[in-house]
Amino acid sequence: MEKTKKCKYCKTEIPADAKVCPQCRKKLKGGKFKWILLTLIILCAIGAVTGGSNSNSSTKSTNSTSSKKEDIPKEYTSVSVNDMMTDLDNNAMGASDKYKDKYLEITGKLTNIDASGKYIDLMADGDFEIIGVQCYIKNDEQKTKVASMTKGETVTLKGKCTDVGEVFGYSLDIDEIE
Structure with missing residues (x-):
């Protein structure tokens, strides 16, 4: 059934x-x-x-x-963009271990100022450099300082290195522009 x-x-x-x-x-x-x-x-x-x-x-x-x-004072390690790029060329993983998430005082040649005021680029001294350190501007005070700079000028910045890569180079969040 x-x-x-x-x-x-x-x-x-x-x-x-x-x-x-x-x-x-x-x-x-x-x-x-x-x-x-x-x-x-x-x-x-x-x-x-x-x-x-x-x-x-x-x-x-x-x-x-x-x-x-x-509020705790940060200790910045002084390094030139030339040294950073040499380290990156020789061993990207070693450069990442050495610089990523570290507070750095870097000196290099200003090669690009973003029109929107979000970042600047520092490169090593060579003529044919294509990657370097992209430095991100965090506030209006920094924008004002950058607005008075010119390409080719040697610049010293303090900040935290947030990324390291063999394709794009370094990324740095700017704390202070000297």
């Missing part, structure tokens, strides 16, 4: 495993999936709203902690 059920639309006896009623041709299953999906979307939205407010408070505490760290 085959198990049967009643169609919820036309009330006719139909096979229990039927997904479409053979009499009225209406779909019988699938309603559960849309409710499960709708519930998950609502829960994700609530989680995003709730999680977003918590991350703001943790960001505030992180910012206050980092400002306390900024």
